Amino acid sequence: MTDDRDEVYRKWGRVVRSEDGTILHVDEAGEASERHGVFRASPIAGEAAGASPLPAPDAASVDRCVHAILDRGDRSYQVERLIVTSGIARHETNGVTWTEETQRLHASLVVPPLRVLIDLASLDVAAVDAIGSLLGRAGDARPAPPRVRLAPAIAAALLPHLIGELAMEQREGARDGKGQPVERRAITAGPPPNWYRPSYAIRPVRAWLNLRALPFGSIDPEAPVAVGLLSPIDGKVLQVLCVAGQSVFPTTLEWGAVTAVSRDEPVWHPYEGGSFGAEMML
Numbered sequence: 001m002t003d004d005r006d007e008v009y010r011k012w013g014r015v016v017r018s019e020d021g022t023i024l025h026v027d028e029a030g031e032a033s034e035r036h037g038v039f040r041a042s043p044i045a046g047e048a049a050g051a052s053p054l055p056a057p058d059a060a061s062v063d064r065c066v067h068a069i070l071d072r073g074d075r076s077y078q079v080e081r082l083i084v085t086s087g088i089a090r091h092e093t094n095g096v097t098w099t100e101e102t103q104r105l106h107a108s109l110v111v112p113p114l115r116v117l118i119d120l121a122s123l124d125v126a127a128v129d130a131i132g133s134l135l136g137r138a139g140d141a142r143p144a145p146p147r148v149r150l151a152p153a154i155a156a157a158l159l160p161h162l163i164g165e166l167a168m169e170q171r172e173g174a175r176d177g178k179g180q181p182v183e184r185r186a187i188t189a190g191p192p193p194n195w196y197r198p199s200y201a202i203r204p205v206r207a208w209l210n211l212r213a214l215p216f217g218s219i220d221p222e223a224p225v226a227v228g229l230l231s232p233i234d235g236k237v238l239q240v241l242c243v244a245g246q247s248v249f250p251t252t253l254e255w256g257a258v259t260a261v262s263r264d265e266p267v268w269h270p271y272e273g274g275s276f277g278a279e280m281m282l
Contacts, residue, residue, distance in 0.1 A: 008033045009033070010093065020081065077135050109128070134241060134243060152278055156267070164189070166261075182210060213278065225243050264278050
C-alpha cells in the first residue's frame, strides 16, 4: 500500500464437510487487512454489521455422495481418505461484494501397494468409482510408453507447472482475492493482473487464475492414457495409473514437451487458482 488506508477483506462462510463419514457443519467469519505492508487476519467477533445471513449449504448432496462411495460393498478398492464439501461464502473488499458456491471432492483410493489421488470440483461418484475400478485391475509397473495421453484431471493438475512453457489463457471468472473481475486474457510474461486468496488468513498473491491450455496438434486416440495420479507432481516426474487397451498398470513419466492439447471443452478442477483440464499428449 502507498497510503495510510487499510485494505480490508471480509469473508462469511458456511460449509458442510464430511471427513471419512463424519459430518461437520462449519460457520466462519473472518477479516484481513493490510497497511504499510503489514498483513493481519482474525475472526470477526459476533455478527458483523451488514452481513446478510447465508443460506444453508447442500448437506443432502454431501450425504448422498458419501454414502454412495463408502457404503458400496462390491468395490475392488479401499477408500483410505474421503473429504466431501459443499459451501457458500460471501466476500467483501474494495467496495465490492460477491457470493460463491462450491463443491469439492478429495479422495485417496488404495489397492496396496498403489494409491490414487482424486480432486474434483463436483460430487461425481461415478468418476471416483471408475478410477477405483481401474486401480483394482492394475498389474505390475511398466516402463513409460513412448507417447501418452493425459486425462483431463491430470492435465489440469499439470497446468500450474507449465506456465511459461505452454501457450495458455486465463478464462473468465467471478472475482479474485481483491474483488477485481477475472477476465479472459492471454497468459504472458510479467506479473499477473489478478490475485489468489485461498483463505482470509493468508495474504493474497498475484497469480494467473482459471488456467486453460490453448488447443493445438493432434491427439492420438490409440495412445495409452494416464487416468490417475499415484502421487503429487514432483518437478518433471508424474507417477500415474495408465491404461493401454485392456491393460492397467502404474508407470512413471518424466514429462517433457506437450505435443498436443485437445479441442474438447475443458472441465474446471480445483488446483491452486483453478485449472481447466482437457486431454493432453506427451
